[in-house]
Amino acid sequence: MEESQSGMKSKRKISNNLLILICLTVFGLSLRVIYTPFEVPIATDGFFSFVYSAKTIFEGSLPIGYTSTNTGWAYVLSLVFTLSGTTEPLHMMNIQRLVSIIFSTIIIIPAFFIFKRFVSDKIALFGCLMLILEPRLILNSFEGHGYALFIFLFVLSLSLFLKRTNLSLIFSFASISFASIIRYEAILLLIPFSIMFFKNYEKKNDILKFLGLILVVSMILVPISFMRIDATQEYCYDSFIGEVCGKDGIMSNFQERIEGTNNVIVLGNPDIDDPIYNSEYPMISHFIILSFSNLLKFLGIILIPYFFIFVGMFIVKIKRKENLKINREYFFIIFSSCIMLLPAIYAYGRGMEESRYVLVLIPLICIISISGIKSVPKISNSKTIMIFLILIVISTSIAFVNVEKRDYIHDKESFLVSQEIIRLTSTTNVYNQDGYIKAASLIEYWPELPEHDKIGKIENEFQKISLKEYETIEELIRQNEDLEFIVVDEMTDIFRELRNETKKYPYLEKKFDSKDLGYVNSFQIYKINYQKLGEM
Secondary structure, three states, X not given: OHHHHHHHHHHHHHHXXXXXXXXXXXXXXXXXHHHOOOOOOOOOOHHHHHHHHHXXXXXXXXXXXXXXXXXXXXXXXHHHHHHHOOOOHHHHHHHHHHHHHHHHHHOHHHHHHHXXXXXXXXXXXXXXXXXXXXXXXXXXXXXXXXXXHHHHHHHHHHHHHHHOOHHHHHHHHHHHHHHHHXXXXXXXXHHHHHHHHHHOXXXXXXXXXXXXXXXXXXXXXXXXXXXXXXXXXXXXXXXXXXEEEOOOOOHHHHHHHHHHHHHHXXXXXXXXXXXXXXXXXXXXXXXXXXXXXXXXXXHXXXXXXXXXXXXXXXXXXXXXXXXXXXXXXXXXXXXXXHHOOHHHHHHHHOOOOOHHHHHHHHHHHHHHHHHHHHOXXXXXXXXXXXXXXXXXXXXXHHHHHHHHOOOHHHHHXXXXXXXXXXXXXOEEEOOOOOOHHHHHHHHHHOOOOOOEOOOOOEOOOOEEXXXXXXXXXXXXXXXXXXXXXXXXXXXXXXXXXXHHOHHHOOOEEEEEEHXXXXXXXXXXXXXXXXXXXXXX
């Protein structure tokens, strides 16, 4: 009878947990959909993935000559676009965004099974709430690139490895393989996973099991690598085995990073425009200082808006040395997360200051946070306090997203202006949000897609003239005779007088004014009359 009641309670508990997870997933997905700018095309990092995936569909194979670095996300998109059957570019970009936000939402499913290893189900579910509402992950998912899928696969591989069944081990190593196709640095996870596998070594046949796991990784990565090499045969480079043509997108990238680090940092021979070129310190010292100072800075930044509360509780727990146990599972997750920080250390040392490089630590920060809550029984056992904490997480997350999200009205109007520009000319000056030129050009000439440049990146045929070297509009025009139109926004200083006293510039004929269309932001397009300019 007692066993029957125990079984009923266990089933009820599982059902309740499943229901809450579903509710959290729906809530997280709904919040993302509400903020997703469906009327604005993708113009940031996700743009390359879109072009690459569209090329893959149109050509029926990997695009020849394009870079093979981190193209796994584009492979996923090409499959999704094929299944969706749509051919309208803006619609396809919105599908790209939706796939990204789905992966950034369902990450809580494998995360829950990790969290519950350290705390009760109730606190583990609270950890899922913090993870799904992490505002940077929310904002990141709108950009349509593969980082959400990468973090999902990272968390999934951890969860499956910790389950320790034969099948889960196979799928955990498979997840590492797929994550490596998305972002090449994920292959580094084989280091902590292999070490922890042998830490649990008990039987002689475990070595055969490990070789089988490596075979699984090879069966996934080798075919993709050969396909990438075949598609990039025109790119040759020197390696320890001599000249090699074609890049596999994983080992070739590591070689480039190692050679770049050795040349720039160890030998001190950076490019003249390198962000760490001008330094009074030795290059390697400057690199290390810059790396770790930026790392600490951005680790502190990602604790905002709510993690700092719970991490603070954990720090107090450490100082008091209360129930502090770093078991194998904890060590494994910390080790794996630190390995994933290596690209961040490299990027920050090269002066690339973005918080996204440390977002892979968010699952670990969630574990630290829920461990901090667990260490304070008065909080974890009080429904009132837990409800209060839930409200804090929800309110601060939404407030952060509202403050940090892009100005989508300005983005939309910038895109519309960019569409107007490419219909008129192929050359103009830089202006605020001119990054939408490439998206507007793609949509205008669809299904024709942009070609690649000498290093495999997307070639931008539209010429944008920088304004930094010029003090007056006349100087800008006279030194760029192929310039036919200029775009005036409300932020650029060189156009300040033109915005206020247009009559002083009779050689500029207004062709477009955003005010006529009721835009919130001010944009004008002027045609240059060189005949009138010559008469002045």
